[in-house]
Amino acid sequence: MAALRKVIGTESIRDFSTIFSNLTISNVNTSIARQLPAVTQVRWMSRMKVRRTMPPFWLPKITRTMYPENITPENQAFVSEVVANEYSSPLKAVPWERGQWNEKVRRCGVIARKIGVYPMWKKDGTKLLTTLLQVSDNHVIRYIPPEDMATSYFNKRTGNVAGLVVGADSLDPREVTKEFNSLFVESGVLPKRKLTKFIISPTAKLAPGTPLYASHFRPGSYVDIRGITIDRGFQGVMKRWGFKGLRATHGVTKAHRSGGSIGGGGEKARVWPGTKMPGHMGRNPRIIRGVKIWRINTRHNVIWVHGPAIPGEVGNYVNMYDCSLPTRKITEENHPPFPTFFQDEEEIEEELYDEDLHLFSDKSISFAEK
Amino acid sequence: MKPLHYKSLLHITRNVETCTKRFYQRQRLTNAAVQKKRSELFSKEVKRQAALITDVEKIEVKYHGQPEDCTLIMNKSMSTPFNCAQHIGQAILDRSVLAEVNGKVWDMHRPLEEDCTLSFLHFRQPDPYYVNRAFWRAASVMLGAVLETVFKDDIYVELCSFPSPNVRTGSFVYDVDLKRPNWEPRKEELRTLSGAMTKLSLSALPFKRLEVDAKLAFEMFSDNQYKRAQVPHIAAQGEKGNSVVLYRVGDFVDMSRGPLISNTSHMGKVSIASVHPIKVDSGELLRFQGVALPKGFMMNHFSFGILQKRAEQLNTGRVPSIPIIGDIGAKPQQLSAAK
Numbered sequence: 001m002a003a004l005r006k007v008i009g010t011e012s013i014r015d016f017s018t019i020f021s022n023l024t025i026s027n028v029n030t031s032i033a034r035q036l037p038a039v040t041q042v043r044w045m046s047r048m049k050v051r052r053t054m055p056p057f058w059l060p061k062i063t064r065t066m067y068p069e070n071i072t073p074e075n076q077a078f079v080s081e082v083v084a085n086e087y088s089s090p091l092k093a094v095p096w097e098r099g100q101w102n103e104k105v106r107r108c109g110v111i112a113r114k115i116g117v118y119p120m121w122k123k124d125g126t127k128l129l130t131t132l133l134q135v136s137d138n139h140v141i142r143y144i145p146p147e148d149m150a151t152s153y154f155n156k157r158t159g160n161v162a163g164l165v166v167g168a169d170s171l172d173p174r175e176v177t178k179e180f181n182s183l184f185v186e187s188g189v190l191p192k193r194k195l196t197k198f199i200i201s202p203t204a205k206l207a208p209g210t211p212l213y214a215s216h217f218r219p220g221s222y223v224d225i226r227g228i229t230i231d232r233g234f235q236g237v238m239k240r241w242g243f244k245g246l247r248a249t250h251g252v253t254k255a256h257r258s259g260g261s262i263g264g265g266g267e268k269a270r271v272w273p274g275t276k277m278p279g280h281m282g283r284n285p286r287i288i289r290g291v292k293i294w295r296i297n298t299r300h301n302v303i304w305v306h307g308p309a310i311p312g313e314v315g316n317y318v319n320m321y322d323c324s325l326p327t328r329k330i331t332e333e334n335h336p337p338f339p340t341f342f343q344d345e346e347e348i349e350e351e352l353y354d355e356d357l358h359l360f361s362d363k364s365i366s367f368a369e370k
Numbered sequence: 371m372k373p374l375h376y377k378s379l380l381h382i383t384r385n386v387e388t389c390t391k392r393f394y395q396r397q398r399l400t401n402a403a404v405q406k407k408r409s410e411l412f413s414k415e416v417k418r419q420a421a422l423i424t425d426v427e428k429i430e431v432k433y434h435g436q437p438e439d440c441t442l443i444m445n446k447s448m449s450t451p452f453n454c455a456q457h458i459g460q461a462i463l464d465r466s467v468l469a470e471v472n473g474k475v476w477d478m479h480r481p482l483e484e485d486c487t488l489s490f491l492h493f494r495q496p497d498p499y500y501v502n503r504a505f506w507r508a509a510s511v512m513l514g515a516v517l518e519t520v521f522k523d524d525i526y527v528e529l530c531s532f533p534s535p536n537v538r539t540g541s542f543v544y545d546v547d548l549k550r551p552n553w554e555p556r557k558e559e560l561r562t563l564s565g566a567m568t569k570l571s572l573s574a575l576p577f578k579r580l581e582v583d584a585k586l587a588f589e590m591f592s593d594n595q596y597k598r599a600q601v602p603h604i605a606a607q608g609e610k611g612n613s614v615v616l617y618r619v620g621d622f623v624d625m626s627r628g629p630l631i632s633n634t635s636h637m638g639k640v641s642i643a644s645v646h647p648i649k650v651d652s653g654e655l656l657r658f659q660g661v662a663l664p665k666g667f668m669m670n671h672f673s674f675g676i677l678q679k680r681a682e683q684l685n686t687g688r689v690p691s692i693p694i695i696g697d698i699g700a701k702p703q704q705l706s707a708a709k
Binding site: 174 | 668672
């Protein structure tokens with residue numbers, strides 16, 4: 001506009017031509033329309049995809065090709081005997097120093113297996129569903145001191161954290177590779193099916209070979225549970241994203257469960273990254289926080305936790321940690337056994353119940369007539 | 371001319387001996403040179419013995435076994451059981467480790483001398499007693515071959531002997547004079563030795579048998595103080611009274627009563643487990659111990675680990691009692707023979 005006003009005011013043709021040559025599109029459109037962006041568009045992932053189908057290449061291969069060995073039955077029995085004798089004593093001779101609990105300390109977790117869902121009743125008569133998690137054959141495999149803990153850009157760990165590799169459920173050493181077997185030489189236990197690294201404070205360290213039991217926790221305390229969710233396969237938008245779908249009648253043709261429109265048009269005439277569409281659902285790692293423990297059986301190492309919604313199928317492994325929620329802080333009075341409960345050294349009852357739980361051996365719950 | 375007194379004769383021979391000794395001491399002995407010399411002498415003797423056969427006579431060999439019994443007409447003192455197997459079939463040829471000739475255990479590459487009955491022995495037969503012993507013996511010989519080649523040139527390795535094969539002891543053995551009795555090998559060094567054994571196995575070299583005169587054997591082993599002292603006693607124990615049985619594998623020649631397996635390719639998984647110092651009359655030797663499985667016998671790492679751990683323990687086989695050099699008057703029973 002200012003340039004045009006200039007044109008009107010001048011008298012010479014030369015000035016006129018210079019003014020017009022100075023007129024660029026951006027100059028003209030400055031006040032009329034918004035400027036186009038100078039950079040090229042960047043697209044990125046819709047969300048952080050953490051589902052892994054293959055283990056990383058640097059992990060040792062676990063299984064080996066099984067070939068017929070034609071070993072006599074007597075020799076097979078002898079080797080089985082050697083396996084039993086060699087791994088019969090998991091604890092090392094020299095015990096490690098046991099740390100003291102304090103408010104800031106972080107304890108090791110356990111690996112448990114989801115074995116089912118069962119109803120329980122509280123003392124006021126309310127029914128609740130509980131999931132049974134079995135802590136089967138857990139042993140500490142390796143302690144990683146703070147100086148060996150990796151720090152990466154995405155996973156900044158400041159200074160004082162250590163690691164404990166815990167394994168669950170033993171395998172026959174003959175059925176696995178020699179490389180995988182060598183991971184368990186330090187702890188002196190049979191090779192394990194499932195390994196997990198727990199982040200702990202250095203004071204909570206445990207010696208390799210230490211067994212972990214369900215008595216690591218107590219009823220009434222809260223835990224965080226990490227598991228891989230049920231694999232639901234390729235699912236439509238209604239199940240996957242909770243879309244409402246279209247009408248069942250009134251002319252809707254073959255699109256009753258579809259997602260409908262996927263974009264708006266106009267300036268941003270494209271499908272936005274992250275648009276909710278059908279696709280693979282489930283088999284994702286999820287952590288549910290603040291799950292209450294209602295009951296523990298120390299003989300079979302089973303923990304009853306609140307709710308039926310623990311991630312994963314029955315038979316899948318989950319990791320259990322002490323709860324990190326600020327409203328479920330552990331205090332001096334109610335802190336769980338630290339660094340763990342050494343069931344081989346101390347006595348404990350077989351059944352431990354939360355105080356709100358109704359036991360079938362108690363008197364029946366009765367309600368007053370209104 | 372006055373006849374030379376025997377004392378002066380002795381004086382002359384002693385001087386010659388010291389002259390030659392001083393000459394050889396100036397020349398640094400290396401295992402490679404000694405091996406080459408032995409191998410050349412062996413080849414020469416093989417040619418000489420072959421030239422002795424002027425007429426090719428035929429013998430009847432009655433074969434009993436798979437796929438069918440048959441009679442083969444072979445050449446006397448030239449054809450071996452290996453040649454007979456070549457006529458019978460590839461499967462028999464591949465799996466045969468030893469031959470049984472007229473009821474006696476026979477090397478596959480040893481020529482047949484007369485009309486005989488023949489059958490083959492292999493690892494998977496119901497009672498592989500002789501095959502196992504031959505395998506264990508061959509493992510010791512292969513270990514000797516490896517030990518003569520695997521050390522640095524400035525170390526002169528002198529092999530002593532190995533005891534009679536006994537699989538029940540848990541390991542095969544070779545006693546060696548390394549001139550460094552306190553050597554404790556690291557795990558990597560033991561693995562190198564095992565690798566050398568495997569390499570020898572992969573080379574698929576045959577074990578060739580030869581019966582030689584004691585004098586030639588003495589000449590061949592003149593650079594090894596232990597072997598040359600054993601030669602007269604082994605010769606005395608032999609059938610003819612003055613011959614020694616030698617085996618060659620590649621360039622390595624060793625004394626052994628035999629029989630041995632036909633080929634180094636029959637060796638499968640092998641592991642040299644440990645080295646133990648042992649005390650003998652003249653000093654200290656090193657006992658190298660290992661354990662092996664024949665080719666085709668699969669075993670998982672854990673079970674083989676049990677065998678390895680057993681092989682690490684000191685082998686209770688007989689310790690060689692070496693005669694003092696020059697003590698030819700010692701009785702044969704006192705000395706060990708490399709069997």
